[in-house]
Amino acid sequence: MTPYQQYISFYTMLRKGVIRIFRIWSQTLLPSLVTSVLYFTVFGSILGSRIGSLNGVPYILFVVPGLIMLSVITNSFMEVASTFFFSKFFSRNIDEILVSPTPPWVIIAGFIASGVVRGMLIGALVLLVSLFFALPSVAHPLVVLLFLFLSSAVFALGGLVNGIFAKDFDGISIVPTFVLTPLVYLGGVFYSIHSLPPLWQTISLANPILYIINGFRYGFLGTSDVSLAVCTLVLFGMGAILTGINIYLLRQGLGLRQ
Amino acid sequence: MTDTPAIAISDLRKRYAAGTEALRGVSLTVPRGELFALLGPNGAGKTTLIGVVTGLVTKTSGAVSVFGVDNAQEPEKTRTMIGLCGQEINFDPWMKPLDIVVNQAGYYGIPRSVAIPRAERILTDLGLWEKRDQIGFRLSGGMKRRLMIARALIHEPQLLILDEPTAGVDVELRRSMWDYLTKLTAQGITILLTTHYLEEAEQLAKHVAIINKGEIVANGTLEEILALHDGTSSGYSSGKLEDVFIQLTKEV
Numbered sequence: 001m002t003p004y005q006q007y008i009s010f011y012t013m014l015r016k017g018v019i020r021i022f023r024i025w026s027q028t029l030l031p032s033l034v035t036s037v038l039y040f041t042v043f044g045s046i047l048g049s050r051i052g053s054l055n056g057v058p059y060i061l062f063v064v065p066g067l068i069m070l071s072v073i074t075n076s077f078m079e080v081a082s083t084f085f086f087s088k089f090f091s092r093n094i095d096e097i098l099v100s101p102t103p104p105w106v107i108i109a110g111f112i113a114s115g116v117v118r119g120m121l122i123g124a125l126v127l128l129v130s131l132f133f134a135l136p137s138v139a140h141p142l143v144v145l146l147f148l149f150l151s152s153a154v155f156a157l158g159g160l161v162n163g164i165f166a167k168d169f170d171g172i173s174i175v176p177t178f179v180l181t182p183l184v185y186l187g188g189v190f191y192s193i194h195s196l197p198p199l200w201q202t203i204s205l206a207n208p209i210l211y212i213i214n215g216f217r218y219g220f221l222g223t224s225d226v227s228l229a230v231c232t233l234v235l236f237g238m239g240a241i242l243t244g245i246n247i248y249l250l251r252q253g254l255g256l257r258q
Numbered sequence: 259m260t261d262t263p264a265i266a267i268s269d270l271r272k273r274y275a276a277g278t279e280a281l282r283g284v285s286l287t288v289p290r291g292e293l294f295a296l297l298g299p300n301g302a303g304k305t306t307l308i309g310v311v312t313g314l315v316t317k318t319s320g321a322v323s324v325f326g327v328d329n330a331q332e333p334e335k336t337r338t339m340i341g342l343c344g345q346e347i348n349f350d351p352w353m354k355p356l357d358i359v360v361n362q363a364g365y366y367g368i369p370r371s372v373a374i375p376r377a378e379r380i381l382t383d384l385g386l387w388e389k390r391d392q393i394g395f396r397l398s399g400g401m402k403r404r405l406m407i408a409r410a411l412i413h414e415p416q417l418l419i420l421d422e423p424t425a426g427v428d429v430e431l432r433r434s435m436w437d438y439l440t441k442l443t444a445q446g447i448t449i450l451l452t453t454h455y456l457e458e459a460e461q462l463a464k465h466v467a468i469i470n471k472g473e474i475v476a477n478g479t480l481e482e483i484l485a486l487h488d489g490t491s492s493g494y495s496s497g498k499l500e501d502v503f504i505q506l507t508k509e510v
Contacts, residue, residue: 013364
C-alpha cells in the first residue's frame with residue numbers, strides 16, 4: 001500500500017469508530033458524565049467543603065484533574081478493548097480488515113485513534129461538567145493537552161492488548177475492574193501521596209498511573225507530587241512498550257489469525 | 259503471464275494448536291478466469307484452505323501463490339488481488355449496506371469518492387441499492403449473503419473466493435446468484451467456490467476438486483470427475499456428481 005492508501009485505510013477505521021461513539025452515545029459518553037456529576041457532588045460539594053484545601057488549593061479544584069483523568073483512562077481503554085473484542089468474537093468483522101492489505105501498524109493506529117477521540121472527548125465533557133461545581137484554572141494548557149492526548153493513546157494501546165488476549169466477556173472486564181480501577185483510585189485522584197505514611201508513599205511510586213494523574217494535575221494547578229519530567233517520561237515509556245507489544249501481537253496474529 | 263494459475267498450492271499442511279491436522283499435504287491449481295468448485299463434507303478442510311489462501315489462517319508448511327505471487331512473501335500484494343465472501347455473515351450488523359461496502363473499499367486504500375459510485379453499481383447489480391440505508395441486521399438472509407458478495411467485490415479483485423455463498427438461500431435467489439457468478443467469470447474474474455450443493459458445481463464449474471479429511475481425493479475437469487463414477491448409485495435421483503462425491507468421501 002502507498003502512504004496515501006494507508007492514510008485512507010486509517011481514516012476509514014477512524015471514521016467508523018467515531019460514528020460508532022456518537023451512534024451509541026448513551027453507552028459511550030453518558031455514563032462517565034453521570035458518574036462525574038456524582039463524584040463532583042459527593043467529593044466536591046458535600047465532602048470537599050469539610051476537607052477544605054489540599055496542597056494549598058480547595059479540595060474540589062484538587063480532585064478535578066484526577067476525576068477527568070479517571071474518565072479518560074477508563075473510556076479510552078474500554079473503547080478499544082470492547083470494540084476489538086466484539087469485532088473479533090461476535091460480528092467477526094475484524095476479518096474485513098485482516099483480509100485487506102492494511103499493515104498491522106495502521107490497524108493499531110486506526111483502533112487507537114478511536115480510543116483517543118473518545119478519551120479526549122470525555123475529558124472535555126467532564127471538564128465542562130466540573131464548571132458547574134468549580135472554576136478550575138489551567139496553569140499550563142499545553143501540558144493539559146499533551147497529557148490528555150498521550151494518556152488516551154497509552155490506555156487505548158492497553159485496551160488493544162486486552163482486546164487481543166480476551167477470549168470471553170470476563171476477559172475484557174477483569175483488567176478494568178481489578179487492575180485499572182484500583183490503580184487509578186490509588187494513583188492520587190482523591191489525595192496527595194504526601195499525605196500517606198512514608199512506606200505507602202514509596203509503594204505508590206510503583207503505580208504508573210500516579211505519574212499520569214500528577215502530570216495532568218500539574219497542567220491545571222502548576223504543582224504536583226512528582227516532577228513533570230518524570231511524569232512525561234513514564235507516559236512516553238508506557239506508550240513505547242505498549243506499542244511494541246501491540247505490533248508484535250498483530251504481526252504474530254495472536255488471537256486473530258488461527 | 260496469462261498461463262500463471264490464479265492459485266497454486268503445493269504440499270500445504272495445517273495443524274492447529276489443539277493438534278487437529280486440517281490439511282495434509284494439499285496440492286492444487288486453480289486456473290485463472292474460470293469458476294473452480296472445491297467440494298467436501300463438513301470438516302474436510304475447505305474453510306481452512308481458504309483461510310490460508312486469504313491469510314486468515316497461518317499455514318504449518320507448504321506454499322501458496324496467487325497469480326504467481328507467494329502469499330507468505332508478499333501478503334499485502336496477494337490480499338489486494340483476492341476478494342473473500344466467507345461462510346459466516348460477518349459484517350457489523352448495525353451498519354448500513356452502503357457504509358459496509360464503502361468502508362471495505364477504504365481498507366484497500368480506495369477513497370470514498372471512488373468507492374461510492376462503484377458501490378452503487380455493485381449494489382444495484384446485486385439488487386441491494388434500494389436497501390443501502392437499511393440497518394444490516396434487518397436485511398433478509400439472502401440480502402445479507404449478497405451484501406457479503408458486494409463487499410468482496412468492491413476493490414475489484416482478480417480472484418473471488420466464495421465459501422458456501424448460497425447456504426440457506428432459496429432456489430430463486432440461488433439461481434440469480436448463479437447468473438451473477440457466470441457474469442463475473444465472463445468478465446475474467448476467477449472464482450473459487452466451495453459449496454454443499456453439488457448441482458451448483460455441476461452447473462457452474464469447469465474444474466472441480468474434492469477434499470476429504472484434509473486431502474484432495476479428486477481433482478480435474480467436471481467430465482474427468484464424473485468419469486470416476488463407478489456405476490453404483492445412492493438410490494436417489496441425484497446427479498452423477500453426487501454419487502461420485504459419496505463414493506470418494508464415504509467412511510470405510
